[in-house]
Amino acid sequence: MSATTVTSTLASLNSLVGGLFLLTAFAMVATRQTRGCLQLFIAQSLLLAASAFLLGAEYHTPHLYGVGIVDLISKPILVPWILNRTLTREVYAKREIDQVLNIPTSLLIALAFAVFAYFLTRPLLDAVAPQFRGANVPIGFAALLLGAYTLAVRREAVPMLLGILAMENGAFFVGILLARDLPFIIELAVASDGLIMVFVVGILVRKIQHRLGSTRIGELATLREGSASPPSPLPHDGSIAPERQNPKAV
Amino acid sequence: MLLRILANALQVLVVLLLSPLVAGVLDRLKEIIQSKRGPSVLQPYRDLWKLFHKDEVLSDRSSWLFRATPYVVFVTPIFVTLLIPVLTNYPLFLAFMADMVGVGFVLALGGFFATLGAVDTGNPYGPMGASRTRMVAFLAEPVFVIVFFTVSFVAGSTIPYIVQAHWALSAAIFLSPTHVLLMAAFFLLILAEGGRIPVDSPTGHVELAMIDESKSLEYSGTGAALMKWGGYMKLLVLMCVFLNVLVTPWGLASGQTLSAVALAIPFVALKVLILILALVVVESSLAKLRLFRISEFLGAAFVTCVAAMITQLFKV
Numbered sequence: 001m002s003a004t005t006v007t008s009t010l011a012s013l014n015s016l017v018g019g020l021f022l023l024t025a026f027a028m029v030a031t032r033q034t035r036g037c038l039q040l041f042i043a044q045s046l047l048l049a050a051s052a053f054l055l056g057a058e059y060h061t062p063h064l065y066g067v068g069i070v071d072l073i074s075k076p077i078l079v080p081w082i083l084n085r086t087l088t089r090e091v092y093a094k095r096e097i098d099q100v101l102n103i104p105t106s107l108l109i110a111l112a113f114a115v116f117a118y119f120l121t122r123p124l125l126d127a128v129a130p131q132f133r134g135a136n137v138p139i140g141f142a143a144l145l146l147g148a149y150t151l152a153v154r155r156e157a158v159p160m161l162l163g164i165l166a167m168e169n170g171a172f173f174v175g176i177l178l179a180r181d182l183p184f185i186i187e188l189a190v191a192s193d194g195l196i197m198v199f200v201v202g203i204l205v206r207k208i209q210h211r212l213g214s215t216r217i218g219e220l221a222t223l224r225e226g227s228a229s230p231p232s233p234l235p236h237d238g239s240i241a242p243e244r245q246n247p248k249a250v
Numbered sequence: 251m252l253l254r255i256l257a258n259a260l261q262v263l264v265v266l267l268l269s270p271l272v273a274g275v276l277d278r279l280k281e282i283i284q285s286k287r288g289p290s291v292l293q294p295y296r297d298l299w300k301l302f303h304k305d306e307v308l309s310d311r312s313s314w315l316f317r318a319t320p321y322v323v324f325v326t327p328i329f330v331t332l333l334i335p336v337l338t339n340y341p342l343f344l345a346f347m348a349d350m351v352g353v354g355f356v357l358a359l360g361g362f363f364a365t366l367g368a369v370d371t372g373n374p375y376g377p378m379g380a381s382r383t384r385m386v387a388f389l390a391e392p393v394f395v396i397v398f399f400t401v402s403f404v405a406g407s408t409i410p411y412i413v414q415a416h417w418a419l420s421a422a423i424f425l426s427p428t429h430v431l432l433m434a435a436f437f438l439l440i441l442a443e444g445g446r447i448p449v450d451s452p453t454g455h456v457e458l459a460m461i462d463e464s465k466s467l468e469y470s471g472t473g474a475a476l477m478k479w480g481g482y483m484k485l486l487v488l489m490c491v492f493l494n495v496l497v498t499p500w501g502l503a504s505g506q507t508l509s510a511v512a513l514a515i516p517f518v519a520l521k522v523l524i525l526i527l528a529l530v531v532v533e534s535s536l537a538k539l540r541l542f543r544i545s546e547f548l549g550a551a552f553v554t555c556v557a558a559m560i561t562q563l564f565k566v
Contacts, residue, residue, distance in 0.1 A: 012425040019427030022557055023434055030550045104549040111553050118564040134427060134565050 011131035014054045018135030021047045021173060022114070025143040028166055029110045029150060030103055035092045037159045038080060041166060044143070045075035048169050051136065052176050061180055067187050071172070074191040079165065079198050083158070086202030091158055091215055098155040098216055106153060110146050117142035124178065132177055140173030157205040157215040161198065168194055254343050257511045261336045262328055264515060265490070269327075269482035270294035272489070272522060277453070279530045294482065298475050306471030312370050319367030320469060320476035326360035327483035334410045334487065335494045337514040339418075339502040341411040349408035350401065353491065354394050357443075357484065361387060364477070368465035375457045379464030382541065386449060386461060389548040390442050393555055397436055400559040404428055410495045418499040428565075431558035433497055437528075438551035440492055442544070444485045447533040449544055459538075486522070493521045 024044040031037050049072045056064030099106065121138045128137060147167030154160050168190070175182065209215050274291035281288025290296075308317065330353050332344040348356070365383060368376035402408040404423075405416035417424055442449045445462035457464055466477040494502060501517035503510045539547055 008422055012422040015422070015427055016425040016430055019425075019430030019561070022427060022561070023431060023554065026550070026553055026557065030546065030553075103546045107546075107549045107553045111556055114557055115560055118560055122564070131422075134561065138564065139427070139561075 010054050010058045014051055015135040017047050017051045018139045022139045025146045029106050029146055034158050037162050041162045042076045044169050048173055055176055066184050070187055070191045074195055078195055082198050083202055086206050100153045113145040114142040117145055136177040137174050140170045143170030155217050157217050161201045256508055258342045262331050265331045265483055265486055269486040272486050273482045276526050283530055283534045301475035304471040306473055309371050311372050316367050316370040319363045320473040322363040323360045323480035324476040326356050327487045329356050330487050334491055335414055336490050337503055337511050339504050345411055350410055351398050351408055364465050371468045373468050375464045375467055379460050382461045386442055389545055393439050393551045396555040404562055414495045414499040428558045428562040431554050435551045435555035436492055436496055440488050448536045448539050451538045489522055489525055
């Protein structure tokens, strides 16, 4: 009796986590602010860790606790730390995020993605215990698609990076339920890969900002011709480089 | 039978008499959190008392609509009170007159009359506020409808008492993603419909920036008092629907005696106080949105409640 109540409590807590996870995924599409985007990503990672712990308690697999701990250390702590170290305050000071589509349209498309995720994961659900069917697999898939969508429509570097990381979160959210016994080394490798990616993109964004004064990826539409000169305010020949002359040129 | 009539009357009295207090506590807490002292929590009662003793001035250009509006605005929340669980978790005898869609309609009737009343006078700010309220309302409408659809889908009914009993059934139902998303969507809806801060500033005094407030600018004396009181009651009624039907379906009277019903009052007051604290935090930490950003705010609410519906729809 008590075992079944514990199971059902864990399952219902896990579905609560799933609901909040979906909410953060939508909110990341809806938010306009870089800092808000980062905070939502942190919340999403915490929810992922919570789900890993709950599933670990349910299936008695220490492996999932390990996933939870790695997630807890890397995403909510190390990612913001690295971003804060590599980027300047100006990136966060911007309130408005440049976007290809406006936010209400984006939200409707996000909704279509969520429905699509539910359709897509229908066949996978046979592999899942009935009490966990509602949460992890479809919602994680939806978060993955929404992350990819964020990556596609945003034109700012940092939210795009967070989109990639949100995709990874979504994939893990599915993975902790579907592939519970994956070797632990894979989780560690993915987590460290993610951190290195954040580091590299962070430095890249810093360079871009140093060069252009903004982090708008959408404006990086022209290639500079000629030799790869070191970054300097003026090119060697003294003429004005094309992207300096007209940064918006396509 | 007599007991049910008494319980119903008590329910109406609680909403009628405690709604100014709710507004007073909200204002006071908001001022305290912004490190000011703020007016007494009884200030709304004093305002109402003062307004009821003042003369009423009516524009000679206004029609009967303008005079009827305060009464409609005042009476519609009272009608709604008869339909929703405020103190008891068993249905009182008018409960099956209308469901949650009916609640929405009755509240919308008050809003409709307030809009007509605002357009009726020559004041230029009235029609402006009225058209803005309509904008917010028609963006909020789909959210309302989808919330009701989802609720009826989950609970098999839209009668508030049955919905409330359904959430209280088990922890698995209560913690399901559908329920969580529904609560989030309805909270955003309360902020929009109650004219709270990310959508509208209830304490603003700049006519050009007003949304909800400017509709009652032309009223004075008794009319102004009734409009104000109706507004307070509407907020409390929305809070009761949110708390007693969706979020915390516990702590209501289940006994059939009058003392049990009276004992539910402190529990409900406690729940309302917690919701007020949440509102105060939201109002103090967010800024008012620009008018054309409201569509994004309510778009987010819409997406949330549709997501609630699809999580329920695809539940295996």
